[in-house]
Amino acid sequence: MIDFEFHSPTSLDEAFGLLDQYGDDARVMSGGTALVLMMKQRLAQPGHVIGLRRIPGLASVASDGNGAVRVGALCTQRQMETDPLIRQSLPLVADTYRKVATPRIRNMSTVGGGLVHGDPNQDPPPSLIALGASVVLSSKGGERIVPVEDLFIDYFETDVQPGEILTSVLIPQAPAGSGAVYLKFLPRTADDYATVSVAAIVDADESNNCRDVRIVLGASGVTPIRAKAAEDLLRQRPLTEENIRASAAAVIGEVDPLDDFRGSADYKRQMAEVFTRRAVTQSLAAGR
Amino acid sequence: MGKAVPLHDWAAISCHAMTRSITLGGFAKSGISQIREGWKMDHRIKFKVNGTDHDLEVPARRMLVDCLRYDLGLTGTKEGCSVGVCGACTVLVDGQMVASCITLAVTADGADITTVEGLAQDGKLHPVQQAFIDHGGFQCGICTPGQVIAAKALLDVNPDPTEEEIKDWMMGNLCRCTGYYGILESVKNAARVSQEAGR
DSSP: OOOOEEEOOSSHHHHHHHHHHHGGGEEEESSOTTHHHHHHTTSOOOSEEEEOTTSTTSSOEEEOSSSOEEEETTOBHHHHHHOHHHHHHOHHHHHHHHTSSOHHHHHHOBHHHHHHHOOTTOSHHHHHHHTTOEEEEEETTEEEEEEHHHHEEETTEESOOTTOEEEEEEEOOOOTTOEEEEEEEOSSOTTSOOSEEEEEEEEEOTTSBEEEEEEEEESSSSSOEEOHHHHHTTTTSBOOHHHHHHHHHHHTTTOOOOOBTTBOHHHHHHHHHHHHHHHHHHHHHHOO | OEEOOOOOOHHHHHHSOOOHHHHHHHHHHTTSSOOOTTOOOEEEEEEEETTEEEEEEEETTOBHHHIIIIISOOTTSOOSSSSSSSOTTEEEETTEEEEGGGSBGGGGTTOEEEOGGGTOBTTBOOHHHHHHHHTTOOSSOTTHHHHHHHHHHHHHHOSSOOHHHHHHHHTTSOOTTOOHHHHHHHHHHHHHHHHHHHO
16 A cells, blocks of 8 residues: 555645645545555555545535435445435435445445546446436535536546535436436446446326436446437337337447456447346336 | 554564565565655554554554554454455444445544454354354355454344345355355344344
């Protein structure tokens, strides 16, 4: 393990000051499940680690009054799975976080830490993007609200700017009557990253026409990918098996997976189609 | 106040089949990894382990598993994969199970920690420990402290788990002797015995 200095600020202002002082040599840490591993493997070698856990008020879950839920960045992923408000108003989110790694890792890893890590194989981003969630990036200069859809720039690269700390996530509810699922294709072990994953939300009217739809894929490129062409093939159209098949087939042209030990890029493209079809079909069945 | 055990004893390194962290610690202190001048390498931390208060100085890079094993001599907690996957290093921090191999000791400052050494009370094994013995919940034993702590953590929040819930909870505790059926039986029976004792 590399040598470094650890700081435990007790306020955001103090944390911003430390970020200012140490600049590129500092890394922010919450649960540490990502950063400590990267430091052990020397993929990250910060001279200063700024732990956020002593800063009060960053681990709460609360309704914002308009049906959305504001989640503090330091909420653990396990909290997302068990919190009564999340389970009741955001069942897709609770179900998605339940599929992350193991209970022990979910006890340690946090919502904010998971997002700023920028790993395209993670589970929560597709579901958060499908719901239209945003993150609050705080800095000395104030706050910036960025849709999760725009947060990921490239492989392990996010829109978080120097001096900024992700402090909370705003998650709207899915439209009333819609159905939503997160499917994680796990051919190896139950605690692995997905080979491909798909979050889908389908809002259908009484005659099974698609009012609106979101299809977002994880582990299918260098960032999570919203499959807009596939969505367009369903929106305002009848949700027939034929249309769902055509939509899922369009996903192949939208993903750009990486070859790795979880499968070749070509295999993942095929699986992206299969799991998109299943996700849309299951979301449709889950609605109403 | 306790002081962290110095990790620059080359004799100790050469005569033991040491863990990777000890070896790296030795390299670091021997100057292979340079410590920048002016760095405050020692952090004073206080925490409770199995009911006993500890007050010690550790470098920021010290992992909780190393702190428990080498600074406090609590070698019941094992280090397996070193990357938070295998579950051998599982301990409870403020009642929550964590992977101590990827937990910085400094982040446990102020915490109440339970390791496998803290489960038996007055010479009597914890029901989970007794069940692992009675139902063959282990073969070689390296994963057992982590299995036992994870099972205790499960029964603390869910005293009467279903088989599926046990499998789901314990999936991050790997056993390479293929002892999973024994482990499942052990956890089920520990739950039953604890429930009966509580009645």
